[in-house]
Amino acid sequence: MMTASHPDLGSQLVNLCSMLLLLTAFAIVAQRRLSACVDLFAVQSIFLAVTAALVAFLTGIAHIYIAALLTIVIKAIIIPVILKRIIERLNVQREVSFIIGIPPSLLICGALVILAFWVTAPISRLGFLLTKDSLAIALAIVLIGFFMMIARKKAVTQIVGFLMMENGLFLGATAAAYGMPLIVELGVFFDVLVAALIIGVYTHRLQDTFDSVDTTKLTGLRE
């Protein structure tokens, strides 16, 4: 029963930071305003960068620092600015529209997190890594991001869900393997940036065609 046997402080700090990521993921799910969603995503990215920097510091693997820096620049500054521009230009209603309402969404996300915990528990038991709880949290964030993409109608919230998934993947990579090779990480960052740009353009087209960024209207397209 007792687990509080003075565990190593570094690994606890990593766990604390990754938990903050999960908390912001929940805040995003419970958020109704688009711009607040984007702000929360930026906050989540900052926590991600702090986690990565901590792992870099504790393991002495220098290239994770570069990844942390890129996370700040791309995910906490550039992408939120792009998304804010989209929101401003679209002049969208501030309310997010839902396929699934907030209270059921929260319950589903809770179930997803439990699923993630349950699935990763056997791996975490092996426990040779510094960051064994982070793996479960990373999977939980990926699932929540995926759920966001399914359960929201507006294109902007779907982008936020996609980016949140990416944050979860990055956390998982940092937690499970102390980061990927630098070249892969650079590629992923570039991919995410381009994806955000392309989805942004696509959102503008959507707005021009339908006067709305509600993606469910796409089913009404005819030749």
Next chain:
Amino acid sequence: MGQVVDGLIFTAAQAIIVLLVSPFVVGLIRKIKARLQLRQGAGLLQPYSDLVKLLRKDAVVSSATSWLFTAAPYLIFVTTLAASLLVPVFLSRVPLHFAGDVITVVSLLTFGTFFLMLAGLDAGSAFGGMGSSREAIIFSLTEPAMILSIFAVGLTAGSTNVSTIVHQTAVTQGIITDPPPHLMALAALFIVTLAETGRVPVDNPATHLELTMIHEAMVLEYSGRHLALIEWASALKLLLFLTLLSNLFFPWGIATEPEPAWMLLALGAWAVKVSLLAALIAMFESMFAKLRLFRVTDLLGVAFILALLALVFFYVFRGA
């Protein structure tokens, strides 16, 4: 024999401290809020003057009310005070720890809230009934989150007794002991605190606007010493929650042995932690707008899910 006397002294000291400090916390939050809004604000001691003024005045009791209306303020005051004696303030094992665990604390608070709701209904005014019905919604949603979040911390300590939890956590360095479940429980309990003490995203303590008020609507019929007791009890409740937050999750500095010098130090540490939390609440009140009543369930849903996840996390990763 000496232990019994010591226990009595510590209990009396804790009662006097919480009674005296609680109006100050209310004043502190108001002051910080006023400064954040670039107002001068009332003095820090204003709640004391209010209480003294109200205690001196006669209570006006409507002839339409039953005995419940006059009994309720005393019941609410006494149950809240009893609950705050079970929560460690400066000594990690309160002398009364044998008297009850976290379920007792919550049920004492529930008892007070229940009578407050009855009293709101008793006078038969429209506002009182409205306030009571709203309070019932919110209370039924916060209570599970509150119990679950304290249980989540209790699991690490291996007990449901608040004193034992605080003692164990103090010995093993607080939130750093096991961050993931503790952090979730902390977030949940903070939301519960905002809801239970009628703070901004849920209720606005500074207004009597009929569309939004909850706590104020229930106590609208009260005056004089009855009102003073109810206000004092809600200040006690606020202090109780802040103490719970600070000592469950950050029990740094709390005295684990009854030594005078250590206890004085612990009292100082407690004052600092409670003031910081009060400042945080004041910031929240200035940053966020009040939620629409039917949106409050979203916020409380987050609290419940987080508390539940903290428990599940513990069982999946730490249990067995």
